[in-house]
Amino acid sequence: MVTENTVILYAWVHPLKFAPSLDHTWVTTYAPPPVYQTIQEVEQANGEYWYCWGVYHPQGVSQVYPDGAIGNANGDLAVSSCICKPNDPNAHGSIFVYGIDGVCHQLANQVLYSTNGPLTVKLARGYWLSSHLYGTYGSNQSDWNKLRSSCAGVRMSGQASDPPDDFIAHLTDVLGTDYDPDKLTQLIALREAFQGQLARIQTELQTQSHEVMAENINKMIAEHMARAAEILGPADFERVYEIAVDEPSSLVDPEMVLRSRGAGSSENG
DSSP states (O other): OOOTTEEEEEEEEEEOSSOTTSEEEEEESOOSSSOOSSHHHHHHTTOOEEOSSSOOOSSOOOSSSGGGEEEEEEEEHHHHHHHSOTTOTTOOTTOOSBTTTBOHHHHHHHHGGGSSSOOOOTTSTTHHHHHHHHOSSOSOHHHHHHHHHHHHGGGGTTSOSSOOOHHHHHHHHHHOTTSOHHHHHHHHHHHHHHHHHHHHHHHHHHTSOHHHHHHHHHHHHHHHHHHHHHHHOHHHHHHHHSSOTTSOOOOOOHHHHHHHHTTOSSSOO
């Protein structure tokens, strides 16, 4: 339903500086041209840019998608802005602790929650890694449920109360409905194991420097993905995650760990 709050939300990708084979994602209410060189130019033009735990990028970059654009859909600006404040590099939705609650992919999905579908950033490189480990909207499901409920209200009465799990749907699409159910069960159990391990050592991780914390989480990710490769085998692993078994699987940017420590967790975005 089109209302006075309806805008087109655009999803973008740019290679991660510390892991160029994977993509950072963010969301805007505009599509180049024009290209705004700074966030100040965006604000002067009354545009909205959601950093999604990243730095400002004037435009998307991708070898696959023109202009780095990976999708757009009608969304509710009031809902998305409530979930995560635009034009604020520290806005976080319910991804309070970057690398523990989720990464940029999960926060971009939260911003896009108000769109028809809803749209997600599943075309980003590395998305099936992060979606497997953190889920579609982040690992802290309780906080996310509270946030989307308080922000969406009656505006989203037609939206699914429990959005689909992108990774589960992806497994069916890629592997088929008759794939070995025992392997699938083991694969899904890896998410619970990863999130459980993070929860057990979260306090310890947050006492470490941001570089060490990011390094340790990325080591955990690598260990869990090695286990996924054992379960699936190299060929099916590549089909599911769209990367080779021996490709780096680092998702957590130490600079964003540092930024999230100063963002606080008391308000939406």
